[in-house]
Amino acid sequence: MKKLLRLAPLALAIAASSASAQSTEDTLANMQQQLNSMQQQLNAAKNDRVRFNGFFSTGVARASNDAGYTGITEKTNVADLSLLALQGTFDVTEKSQAVLQLVGRGADDWEPQVEWAYLSHRPTNNLQLRAGKMRIPFFMYSDSLEVGYAQPWARPPQSVYGPIAITSYVGADATYNFNFDDSSLTVTGFTGFTDEDGNSGDVQLRNIGGVNLTWTDYVWTVRAVAATSEVTVDATRLKALVPPGITVDSQLANRDRGSFYGIGASYDDGSWQIISEVTRAEVDGKFADTDSAYLSIGHRFGSWTPYIAAGWTESMDDDERTGAFIPGAVPESILNYQRTDYSIGTRWDITPGVAIKADVTHVRGLDKGYGNLNTTYMLSNDTESTNVYTLKLDSAF
Amino acid sequence: MKKLSLIFAASLLVSPFALADVVIIGNPAGPDSLTDNLVRDLYLNRSNALPDGQKATPFELPEGSPVRAQFHDKITGRNDAQLKAFWSKQVFTGRGQPPAEAASPAAMKAQVASTPGSIGYIDEADVDSSVKVILKP
Numbered sequence: 001m002k003k004l005l006r007l008a009p010l011a012l013a014i015a016a017s018s019a020s021a022q023s024t025e026d027t028l029a030n031m032q033q034q035l036n037s038m039q040q041q042l043n044a045a046k047n048d049r050v051r052f053n054g055f056f057s058t059g060v061a062r063a064s065n066d067a068g069y070t071g072i073t074e075k076t077n078v079a080d081l082s083l084l085a086l087q088g089t090f091d092v093t094e095k096s097q098a099v100l101q102l103v104g105r106g107a108d109d110w111e112p113q114v115e116w117a118y119l120s121h122r123p124t125n126n127l128q129l130r131a132g133k134m135r136i137p138f139f140m141y142s143d144s145l146e147v148g149y150a151q152p153w154a155r156p157p158q159s160v161y162g163p164i165a166i167t168s169y170v171g172a173d174a175t176y177n178f179n180f181d182d183s184s185l186t187v188t189g190f191t192g193f194t195d196e197d198g199n200s201g202d203v204q205l206r207n208i209g210g211v212n213l214t215w216t217d218y219v220w221t222v223r224a225v226a227a228t229s230e231v232t233v234d235a236t237r238l239k240a241l242v243p244p245g246i247t248v249d250s251q252l253a254n255r256d257r258g259s260f261y262g263i264g265a266s267y268d269d270g271s272w273q274i275i276s277e278v279t280r281a282e283v284d285g286k287f288a289d290t291d292s293a294y295l296s297i298g299h300r301f302g303s304w305t306p307y308i309a310a311g312w313t314e315s316m317d318d319d320e321r322t323g324a325f326i327p328g329a330v331p332e333s334i335l336n337y338q339r340t341d342y343s344i345g346t347r348w349d350i351t352p353g354v355a356i357k358a359d360v361t362h363v364r365g366l367d368k369g370y371g372n373l374n375t376t377y378m379l380s381n382d383t384e385s386t387n388v389y390t391l392k393l394d395s396a397f
Numbered sequence: 398m399k400k401l402s403l404i405f406a407a408s409l410l411v412s413p414f415a416l417a418d419v420v421i422i423g424n425p426a427g428p429d430s431l432t433d434n435l436v437r438d439l440y441l442n443r444s445n446a447l448p449d450g451q452k453a454t455p456f457e458l459p460e461g462s463p464v465r466a467q468f469h470d471k472i473t474g475r476n477d478a479q480l481k482a483f484w485s486k487q488v489f490t491g492r493g494q495p496p497a498e499a500a501s502p503a504a505m506k507a508q509v510a511s512t513p514g515s516i517g518y519i520d521e522a523d524v525d526s527s528v529k530v531i532l533k534p
Contacts, residue, residue, distance in 0.1 A: 051494055053485075053488045053489070055485070055489060087488070087489065089494065099491055101489075116491070118491075120491070125444075125445055125446045125452075130491075134491075143489070143490035143491065144486055144489050144490050147485065147486070147489040149482065149485050150482065150485050150486040150489060150490075179438075179443065179444055181434065182434065184443060218441075218443070270474065270475075270479075303478065349478050349482075351478075352460060352477045352478045352480075352481035352482075353481050353485075396481070396482075396485035396488075396489070
């Protein structure tokens with residue numbers, strides 16, 4: 001009995017301590033949860049208003065001669081394929097955002113250029129209005145033109161993407177999104193102007209008006225675009241090659257009507273990745289009208305995605321350039337072009353966010369027109385084809 | 398050594414059961430159920446609204462989380478690398494930003510419990526009364 005009495009307080013103490021341990025644990029768990037929640041809210045408040053993203057590319061490319069396809073020659077140059085971009089997304093209100101994208105390119109001594117600077121507003125869940133500086137949506141990959149990581153290739157197929165060097169405009173667009181059960185249709189109207197350095201010199205597009213339709217069931221994507229504008233092209237680059245004392249008319253277009261049409265389709269079921277685009281650019285006057293197309297087929301094997309691609313581009317109005325660009329020396333036909341290119345390459349996803357690409361592109365038919373090539377070299381050499389070898393690293397963060 | 402290999406064998410046996418099924422959870426004030434397709438659309442930037450019209454706020458677990466992998470395997474059919482490529486395209490074409498990340502299942506529950514219109518996913522074993530299960534894929 002005495003023993004029992006002596007033990008009783010101990011038993012009580014144990015019982016009490018286990019009960020209090022239980023409640024302490026509960027309290028701790030509650031506090032932990034509250035802490036988590038507060039931390040998350042802090043993070044959310046911090047992250048939601050401003051977000052930063054970026055992308056980076058670098059690589060080496062060299063060609064078998066100096067024909068200058070996409071500007072690549074026999075001289076390997078790392079800087080030319082290198083770029084770093086930073087993008088800031090600022091929430092102005094719940095429905096409005098300001099987006100700024102700065103791109104610094106090795107080829108421009110890393111001087112940052114504003115590629116995007118726009119305000120976007122979503123009055124409803126399906127309607128988006130934007131105004132400011134944006135990419136001009138000629139192609140399927142226009143919006144991610146320099147985001148190598150978002151593309152399957154070492155570079156967008158130059159047959160289609162090469163002839164048009166105008167990439168940005170200042171203006172406004174409106175996008176309406178129709179969401180269906182397993183597909184969606186996006187309709188965009190855009191308008192604006194641009195004044196940029198194009199392939200042959202200074203290019204101005206005024207009063208751009210265009211429509212863009214994209215339908216997708218998330219495996220198939222079909223896209224159509226039509227745009228028109230007043231085009232002014234001054235071939236300042238060609239003019240610079242003309243010896244002093246000789247006057248040439250380098251004005252290839254002067255507020256002439258220009259139209260652009262494109263259709264594109266892609267298929268991506270997770271294994272096969274098939275992409276094709278067909279485009280037509282027409283400008284009244286001497287500036288070359290161009291038809292272009294490419295087909296690209298890739299297949300994913302784990303982290304490897306090898307691809308083959310074939311492209312074709314041709315100036316369609318060569319009969320409008322039968323005169324002389326420099327009388328007695330250079331015919332206007334140097335503005336013509338026609339070529340086919342064949343690429344084989346692979347993308348290797350090393351880790352989420354980083355991909356390496358290797359590509360060999362064979363281009364032929366260069367002798368049929370020197371447009372967009374290294375004119376000086378082409379005029380003094382009888383080059384029919386060129387091979388371009390590229391190794392590139394693309395990252396997004 | 399024998400003990401170690403025994404533990405290893407036991408862990409092999411246990412691991413399939415250790416990861417219960419992933420369930421999709423929602424804020425208690427939100428809808429009672431969503432379809433697989435709508436959850437997929439919300440996580441792949443195809444839609445941003447719940448059936449009642451309110452703005453949806455999805456949350457993700459961090460890359461590398463097995464529950465995240467299970468969720469995406471069942472709902473979006475994409476792995477981490479594919480999601481990264483997908484979102485980089487969305488971000489750099491100005492179409493949207495990936496869902497906010499919750500650092501842990503506990504943080505996921507706390508976020509979903511405190512954010513109206515939010516959805517998330519956790520292991521079924523982690524579900525408690527602060528959130529409600531709206532889909533078992």
